Structures are given as C-alpha cells and as structure tokens.
Amino acid sequence: MAAIYAERLKKIRKDLKLSQLQVRDHTGINNKTLSGYEAGRNKPDYDTLKVLCDYYGVTMDWVLGHTNNPHSNLTEAERDMIEKVDLDDESFIKGDFNFAGRELTVEEKKELQAMARLFLNRKTGN
Template sequence: MLPTYANRLKEARTKANLTQVQVKQHTGINNKTLSGYENGVSEPDYDTLKVLCDLYDVSTDWVLGNTNNPNSSLTDAERDAVNKLDLNDDSFLNLNLSIDGRELTEAEKQKVLAMARLLLQQDR
C-alpha cells in the first residue's frame, strides 16, 4: 500500500491537470524524482513538498494525511499566532488553546510544549 503522501501528490497533480514534465518545467523538480514521490519510493523534503503543494494549490497537511480538506489553511490570526510563538520561554502556556472546543488545562499545555520542544530539537 502506498503512503498517503504518494497518493495525494499524484491526485493533486492530476487534478491540477499537470503532467510530470510540466511540473518539472514549473518547479525544476526532475520528473523521475517526482515519479519516485508519487510511487512511494522516496519522500520529498519539506521544502520540496512545499513547492509542490504551492503549485497544486493544496495544503501540506492534506498531502501528509493530517486533514481531509486539501485546501485547509490557517486564518490570518492563526498564522500571526504561529509566527509569534516562541517555544524557548513559557509564554506558550499563556495562550488559550482548545481541542474540539475544550480548553486545554495547564498540565496539557505543558505536555504540548514539551512535545513541541522535543520535536523541534530532533529536527536540528
């Protein structure tokens, strides 16, 4: 079974009415490389994924399977909050965060902060 990203990259490209050769012309991504992504042979790095999603006008969250809405995007307020977020201090804990309409407790926010720090540390 192919990974979600492979199926969705191919679906997005075909819905955009683009061939792999046309994608190469727009992005410079080799069509052989693109074929590898669409067949689950290789995974695009984040920058490449972003370029493809921008071209196809879909979200990275949709390609990665985090949402079923291909065009979901952050609101201006959400984008502003993300850009201001500093995980190096505890200001994150002062945010009003909710999941499914329920506000997170202080302990839950601390767990989210710890997980975010761990994930970002592994990315370096």
C-alpha cells in the same frame, strides 16, 4: 499500499491535468524524482514538498494526511492534537484531555473516540 503523501501528490497532479514534465518545467523538480514521490519510493523533504504544494494550490497538511480538506490550513493546536492522538491506540484513553475546564473521564474519552472514528470514517468514505 502507497503512503498517503504519494497518493495525494499523484491525485492532485492528475486532477489538475498536469504531466510530470509540466511540473518539472514549472518547479525544477526532476520528473523521475516526482515519479518516486508519487510511487512512495522516496519522500520529499520539507522545501520540495512546499514547492509542490504551492504549485498545486494545496496545503502540506492535506498532502501529509492531517486533514481531508486540501485548501484548509490547520491551526497549531490542531496540528499538536493530530501528533499526539492515535484513535486506534489506547494512548487516546490514557491521555489527558480537558473540556470546559475539567478532565474527561475514561468513559467520556471512549465515547469521544467512538464518535471520532465514526465521523472520520464517514468523511473519508472508509
């Protein structure tokens, strides 16, 4: 399975009905290099990813899989949360999470974890 950035870079280019040559002509990114990104053989650096996202009109958060909305930027707090939370890992249960000024109990974290999995599966169609 290709990395999410590869799938999304290819998807958005095709959705916009652009060829790799058209992307090359507008961005200066070699079409063979772009092909490597779309196949997941190579990973674009920050500057290259920014150029592609700007050209395609999508956010880097979407390309990298941090959000399912291609046009919505995450706040810094949301990015931090994504970086530290893994819903498939026990670290979520062991982590320090606060709501309304108090730390969540283990049971509340388990319920939140279950609800988040249901919600995310529904949003992504899994």
